[in-house]
Amino acid sequence: MSVNVSIDTISHLRTTLTGSVIEPHDEGYDEARRVYGGFDRRPVAVIRPADVDDVVRVVIFARETGLELAVRGGGHSNAGHSVTEGGIVLDLQDLSExxxxxxxxxxxxxxxxxxxxxxxxxxxxxxxxxxxxxxxxxxxxxxxxxxxxxxxxxxxxxxxxxxxxxxxxxxxxxxxxxxxxxxxxxxxxxxxxxxxxxxxxxxxxxxxLPSVLGGILVLPATSEVVAGFIAEAEAAPDELSTIANVMPAPPMPFLPEELHGSMIVLAFLVHSGPEEEGDRVLAPFRALATPLADFIQRIPYSAMFPPEEHGEQPSAVASTMFMDGVDREMADTIISYLESSDASMRAIQLRVLGGAVTRVPADATAFAHRDSKIMVNVAAFYEGPEEKVVREAWVADFMAAIRQSDSGAYVNFLGDESPDRVRDAYPGETWxxxxxxxxxxxxxxxxxxxxxxxxxxx
Structure with a gap:
């Protein structure tokens, strides 16, 4: 498709919209084009529509001019799809009612x-x-x-x-x-x-949902603890959802300095069932080892989404897949790989699925991974292109070492990868x-x- 944009084209579009148009010469352009993940791309305009009519006009304009259109909600695309080089970013942030x-x-x-x-x-x-x-x-x-x-x-x-x-x-x-x-x-x-x-x-x-019993639990990351955590999460009632991050301890103020860099399980747990059952459901996790930190308490559910710090985001390479299970031997492999890297931060995230997810037929929606057991993400920070290559190789080796029978992938966590990886997100007839x-x-x-x-x- 050819691109047909004159000097005055964007200026004319600006006059037809209720929302705002931010061009490279406008104040705030660099902030407007910034997205998570460090993607440095320069669109010809960032457009923030005020209503659906603005969206229609921008879509038609992009089609007629041949400009590539990036649609941005929160800007968290791991592949950088929330911003484009030389095209238009349709930033929906003002459509927030x-x-x-x-x-x-x-x-x-x-x-x-x-x-x-x-x-x-x-x-x-x-x-x-x-x-x-x-x-x-x-x-x-x-x-x-x-x-x-x-x-x-x-x-x-x-x-x-x-x-x-x-x-x-x-x-x-x-x-x-x-x-x-x-x-x-x-x-x-x-x-x-x-x-x-x-x-x-x-x-x-x-x-x-008046409240939840939720928050952060930090445990030492031994093979027994990692495997035990996954086993307890699988056995827990549907009211409990967990996210376990196995990683070297960052210099968090609530951890003693001597623990910084040691392997930990930094877990988020949310129990959304009856209040009187919460402590009983979480007790097995606390019993896996003496907690290094325990911030689980009765809170409003919204407290699980605290305000985030703005500023420069670290660059990371990451990959995602599903696993069938994590036993002691697999936990040994996980910890061994984490200890083998010198990245300033590296981690594997394990989310046990099941429950309500499995009670929807696989062909009822375009998400076909209803029977997948555990969603996995592996990530490592890097600085500079040479270090990025090293981290990419480490992530790839790590993923290969823990791969089991489930070849699927969660589309929201895919990066800038290959068409085959997109196919992994949509297996069989879904594609x-x-x-x-x-x-x-x-x-x-x-x-x-x-x-x-x-x-x-x-």
Whole structure:
């Protein structure tokens, strides 16, 4: 596609929009183009639409001019898909309104709302929807890929609680998709990522949640503790979801200096069941070893999404997959690999799935990994291109050493990888069905700055 942009083209577009247009010569441009992950790309404009009509105009403009369009919610794409070099960034941050229907236990939220803002708004009414584990993540992006967070075993993925979505398609049409209207599109966006349009509003179920027993538990990372933690997480009731990070201890103020650099399990645990059962459910985790720190307490669910520090983000290489299990031998391998690297920070993250996730048929949504047991992420920080190569090799070797029978991948955690890795996210017939729906709604692959699903031929 040829690009047709004159000096005055963007200026003319600015006059047609209610929202803001930030160009390279404007104050705040460098901040506006900044995303997580250190991607240094310079778009011709960052556009912050004020309403769905602005989104339509930008989509049509990008198509007519041939400019690549990056859609940004929270800007957390591991592959840098939230920003483009020489194209347009459609930054949804000003589309952030959240409407809570307390009696109906549903919410409409605009696509630029963040998980933290949504959780706080719902929590004011002692209600919740499960998203991820980071407050600054945009609910649009995390939902379109699936949504695995602190309530996943109790209430399922974010897409399992999605009731409808307003979408601007590649031809500039505004559709509302749900189980009755455009059901094929509704199926596709529940796991298929940003391939099918710009999602400007989403409607979710809400669940009563006055409080949770949750927070951080830090344990020494021996093979017995790591394997035991996973076993206890698998055996726990669905009301408990966990995230275990096995890593060298950073210089956190609540850990003695002599422990800095030693291997720890830094775990997040959230029990969303009856208050009187929480301590009993968490007791086996505390019994694995004498805790180095225990910040688990009765808190509002929104407290699991604290404000984040802004500033320069470290650069990291990472990879993701699913595992079948972690026994003592596998835990030995995990700790051995972590000890073999001299990266300033390296970690493996283990999230036990199951529960409500498994009670949705694999073909009910475009997220097909319903029977996957444990989601895994391996990451290492780096400084400079030479060190990046070393860290990439370490991550690849680590992943190969722990790979088991599950060849799938979670699309939201994929980086800038290969088409084969995108296929891993959509196994079997899921891939073919997504390509057919892509051909219907975006036959020219206009929305391609994503973990791309090419339209089916013909």
């Amino acid at each position: 959240i409407e809570i229907d307390v009696e109906g236990r549903t919410a409409w939220a605009q696509g630029g709302a963040t998980a933290g803002a949504y959780t706080a708004a719902a929590g004011a009414h002692e209600l919740a929807t499960g998203f991820g584990d980071t407050g600054s993540v945009g609910i649009g992006g995390i939902t379109l890929g699936g949504g695995i967070g602190f309530l996943v075993r109790k209430h399922g993925l974010s897409i399992d609680n999605l009731l409808a979505a307003e979408i601007v398609t590649a031809d500039g049409e505004v559709l509302v998709a749900d189980e009755s209207d455009h059901p094929d599109l509704f199926w596709a966006i529940r796991g298929g990522g940003g391939n099918f349009g710009v999602v400007t509003r989403l409607r979710f179920k809400l669940f009563p 073919n069905r997504l390509r057919a729906i892509k051909a219907q709604y975006d036959p020219d692959n206009f929305f391609h700055l994503n973990q791309n699903i090419p339209p089916a031929a013909g």
